[in-house]
Amino acid sequence: MTQSQVQLPKRQLLQTHLLRRESIGNSYHVLTFDAPGETGPLPGQFTMIRSSEWGQAPLLSRPMSYLSGGPTPSLLVKVCGEGSARLGRAEAGEPFLLLGPLGTAWRAPDPNRRQILVAGGVGIAPLLFLAKSLAGTGKRPLLLYGGRTNRDLPLSDDAAESCQVEVTTDDGSLGHRGRVTELLERTLNDQVEVYTCGPDRMMAAVANLCFAAHVPCEVSLEAPMACGYGVCLGCAVPAALGGYMYACVTGPCIEAKAVDWERTHATFGKPAAKGEPT
């Protein structure tokens, strides 16, 4: 068979603008964009985003998981560096460049299992997108949501609309005092499956609990990324089969078994910075 001669429409950076930015306290923001031409993202996919006004510094777009899709997709931003600080200052109408949707979506939930979502801080975004997509099916997943303090749990009220929410904080200022994995351990059985997004150390701990309990576990990978579509090879994640996979094209959503968590821990597992749930 010869190569198809059909010319598929080519993708390019979407030139769009910010519709609105909602500040939701303690350096979290929800940014909503006008993206009528964009192919609708699926829960778990991400976009590369930067403002046209950045010029050549910051140079690179930022990878961000979608918080919601459709013609006005939104993103959850935590201010932690130069790029996110600018996103946190952006005003409605500011021109933006988006490349997306990129990467893999969450695996379709098993209708015969209860979904448990395990989120750490800003990792809530792709999980909340998944939870909202389940609402139409009558499913109400359990969300185990961990943060350092009660101010590090963005969108927890919003999540209560689509999930049964249980919260943990390191300082006990809200919900269970301790780690989110302590709650997870009590809920694992052969009727559930787990989806998780958060700091690597948290995801590694979640993955290990799931392996031990023979519970299916999906993770959303995060790594520094320059391109988002598989050419810079910056976002290497140690693969269980040896070598590396790339968070942008093999992921971000992938079964936890595909990741070599021991090597991931060796390379990414520096002491958790303040504010990271562990």
Next chain:
Amino acid sequence: MTSQSVRIGSLVLKNPVLTASGCFGYGLEFDDFFDVSTLGGICTKGLSLKPRDGNAPHRICETPAGMLNAIGLANVGVEAFCRDKLPILRERGVTVVANIFASSVDDFVALAERLDGESGVHAIELNISCPNVTHGGIEFGRDAKMAAQVTAAVRAATKMPVWVKMSPEAGDLVGVARACEDAGADAITAINTIRGMVIDVANMRPKLANATGGLSGPALRPIAVRMVWELAGAIKIPIVGIGGITDTRDALEFLLAGASAVQVGTASFRDPCSAQTIMHGIREFCEERGCDVTELIGKARR
């Protein structure tokens, strides 16, 4: 109508815009974005005899108007390239410059022999300037004698045009380039990244697992333009200019400094269609001035 074609030794390119090695995969990753056969050419990810996994993460970090990378030449290996990638590139009519990397002269020769006569490969680019591997790479590029030795050995092993990619860390850049010219190189690519470093102050550790990485992006551009300028005054073979080109204006700087063609690198990470946009931009620039692109080459020198 203006002519956009340029000559790099015996190789005629459709236009002066290529994509840089390490920033464009094997070209096939861009199917969704544009027809890469319209470009002057693509330089493949650096190919080694055996596949390489690359360095441990973290591999990249952003810097002011630039980025550091220490990918470690992760690649599929020359056999998988010839078997899985090249046939598709050939069928699509893509002009392919195979970038090769080895840690010994013998392995450079073996790579050149393997690629010699492979239909679809139009030139070989020697990476003697990678800053991110323990052996080979930059060691060859810093020293005129070693650079000449690799170039001569590869020259003898292939009939294909041989380009040599310079390290900005060569103490005597002109000397290294002249040695490569004398050893039979058809063109000089200038420049590769320059080593830099960022320390994560919160963790008190280098940001990159490799500690150092190659600096690319606009921050590098004035250095690259200066080096192309110096080389253009010193060697007779064509220069392929590279270093922080993000738009048409940047690319024109390199041509005016004396480069016969340019490579677009880090800019492809920001916008997969960067090289195509620059290619169109140069054509428009020439049309506005009613000149052929070759008239721009080295014009700032005259």
